[in-house]
Amino acid sequence: MKIDVMTLFPGMFSGPLDESIIKRARDKGLLVLGIHNLRDYTHDRHKTVDDKPFGGGPGMLLKPEPLFEAVESLTSEQTHVVLLTPSGRRLNQALVRDLTRHSHLLLVCGSYEGFDERIRSLADDELSIGDYVLTNGALPAMVIIDAVTRLLPGVLGDEESVVQESFSNDLLEYPQYTRPADFRGMTVPDVLISGHHAEIAKWRLEQSELRTRQRRPDLLNPIRGTENVPQTKV
Ligand SMILES: C[S@@+](CC[C@H](N)C(=O)[O-])C[C@H]1O[C@@H](n2cnc3c(N)ncnc32)[C@H](O)[C@@H]1O
Structure with missing residues (x-):
């Protein structure tokens, strides 16, 4: 399985996915992981990915332009695009099992106050890892990668x-x-x-x-x- 992740914090992914069973799955080619920095899809000098919400309110939102470009450049017919959001379906083992049916997942991590609503139109599914709010989608993405990878055939010693x-x-x-x-x-x-x-x-x-x-x-x-x-x- 191939899993791509779109994030503002690629550094968060080194460590947890370089150890133990996930490392072995990657070494064996059972999991091919791509971690992508959203800022690489900006075109201005400051690599701007966020902006203020229309109508006011706290915090900043991820802008549509870089995320649309990023998702469009990484997807094919086979890609299942998953947006990570506290408003998504709450993850459970049945949903994890469903995710293993796809050959390519693209996990899109939000940051700050979240993202422009139009970004939802890119997603095949929206998932939450539980009823609490984290600072960004990197940990939820890692939770999904871990839970999915251990179900892939050949990853665990004892099926x-x-x-x-x-x-x-x-x-x-x-x-x-x-x-x-x-x-x-x-x-x-x-x-x-x-x-x-x-x-x-x-x-x-x-x-x-x-x-x-x-x-x-x-x-x-x-x-x-x-x-x-x-x-x-x-
Ligand atoms: C601070 S949160 C934004 C929360 C948003 N303002 C709300 O009330 O739903 C920033 C990002 O972290 C990720 N995130 C936080 N908690 C999450 C959860 N429980 N499940 C999945 N993603 C989560 C999402 O990608 C979200 O866009």
Whole structure:
């Protein structure tokens, strides 16, 4: 998969995407990453990317001209353009899985107070990573890159781990233990050391359901507000 990112802060991306599983995915060519500086798409001496909002109000907005030029120069028929915004659909594992179906993602990061409304017309989708406001779209872009990359075939050593982990079936993960079987009097449930695979699978499903009911009953409710309402191009 190819993921391009349009940002005002390309420096923020060095580090988090150069370690661990994401680094290995990049080294193996499973993820091809391009980080682009929005200022490279300006044509004035000051490389201006922002301006004051019409009608007044605090802060500055990203101007349409550089972003339109940037997005148009990086997209093809295959590109799925995602605008990062707190007003977007709230990211969850199902949406992450949907993103893996595309061969090319272009993640557009906002900054300052956000962007000129007309920029929305460039997007195939608008995503939020949660109900809080960050200073710019770089961290949300990195969250999406991480979540998507680990689902790509060949990235994780054990493909089963993405099938069994939290949210894969709208359930949280069951409790897991490793050695020692008794640590400070806290013991591992007998069933897990029984060697009885069917019993272990049954226990894990029960525990997943119990944990989900206790901690995230909203996951078990099929009506989950507006977070999964599809958005279309404006
Ligand atoms: C300070 S925020 C702008 C917030 C905007 N004024 C609003 O009220 O929605 C600047 C940029 O950070 C990014 N951003 C901040 N929080 C985000 C979130 N929860 N999910 C996705 N992107 C976010 C977006 O790209 C946004 O345009």
